[in-house]
Amino acid sequence: MRKISEALREVAGRLLRSGEVDLVLGYAWSEQGQGTVPYVAFTAEEAANLCFDTTSRMALSKYLLQDTFLGKRVALVVKGCDYRALKLSLSENRIERKHTYLIGIDCPMMDGSPFCLICQHKCPPAEDVDILLTEADEAGELKASSHQEAFPEIPSIERMSGDERFEYWKRQLNRCKRCYSCRHACPVCTCRQCLFDRDNQDAVDPAKDVLAQHQFYHIIRAFHVADRCVGCGQCAQVCPEGIPLHLLHQKLQLELHKHYGSYRAGLDELPSPLSHAHAHEPDFFGKVGKQ
Numbered sequence: 001m002r003k004i005s006e007a008l009r010e011v012a013g014r015l016l017r018s019g020e021v022d023l024v025l026g027y028a029w030s031e032q033g034q035g036t037v038p039y040v041a042f043t044a045e046e047a048a049n050l051c052f053d054t055t056s057r058m059a060l061s062k063y064l065l066q067d068t069f070l071g072k073r074v075a076l077v078v079k080g081c082d083y084r085a086l087k088l089s090l091s092e093n094r095i096e097r098k099h100t101y102l103i104g105i106d107c108p109m110m111d112g113s114p115f116c117l118i119c120q121h122k123c124p125p126a127e128d129v130d131i132l133l134t135e136a137d138e139a140g141e142l143k144a145s146s147h148q149e150a151f152p153e154i155p156s157i158e159r160m161s162g163d164e165r166f167e168y169w170k171r172q173l174n175r176c177k178r179c180y181s182c183r184h185a186c187p188v189c190t191c192r193q194c195l196f197d198r199d200n201q202d203a204v205d206p207a208k209d210v211l212a213q214h215q216f217y218h219i220i221r222a223f224h225v226a227d228r229c230v231g232c233g234q235c236a237q238v239c240p241e242g243i244p245l246h247l248l249h250q251k252l253q254l255e256l257h258k259h260y261g262s263y264r265a266g267l268d269e270l271p272s273p274l275s276h277a278h279a280h281e282p283d284f285f286g287k288v289g290k291q
Helices: 002-018 061-065 079-093 112-119 154-159 163-171 181-186 211-224 243-259
Strands: 025-031 035-042 074-078 100-105 130-132
Touching: 002 025, 002 074, 002 130, 002 243, 035 079, 061 079, 061 211, 079 100, 100 112, 100 163, 163 211, 181 211
Parallel strands: 025 074, 074 100, 100 130
Antiparallel strands: 025 035
């Protein structure tokens, strides 16, 4: 991905020298030499540190919601899944497009992760970004022939009995240390104040060593982002305990598609399935009065 990195440094340096943007938010090689990390370049000289490779996984659009970036003209590096998350924030008027210069990356992710294997939108639409960087001589992509091939664990879990599934997820989720890495990495987990940060919430108090609370946290978070998930897989990739959170999110995606039809967060313009209701839709909770 040398060509993309070189083009990224050239574009970023030009934007900063001309004063078209105040900063460039992208990736740079970590000091520990263990892949890339989010990086902010304020000058053309600092832009020389920018790069992009298969370790540049973390979505960056969420940073724009922080006070540090408010009112700034930002050039943002976005892959396909990143753009889908950004589009949600744009549609919610939480980010102003006119203040954002989008550097699209034709993402050649080939790390074998199931999300990359089934990804059909590895770059943002060319018409929706200010510039699109591609690697003309990139190697062939790795692809899965089906969702089941990419996520073989889901059918296995589905074949379990209800009690077996409960025990499986209890074992997985009770390993949680409540570090909130999944929440911080998730590009669509963007509530201004998270339920789990509120004061005097005994049921979600991280200081209390009650295993059921870890289950509450992950189940509630999964439902909160059920129709917002863009399938980046960051929740599972950053988990220090190796909890397969992506399986939970992917299962919810399948259920949404089954009951409400196909909906792709950050791609489809229609309202998301959980943001509106119609009389003909299933009512799992026994509510009345839907019109």
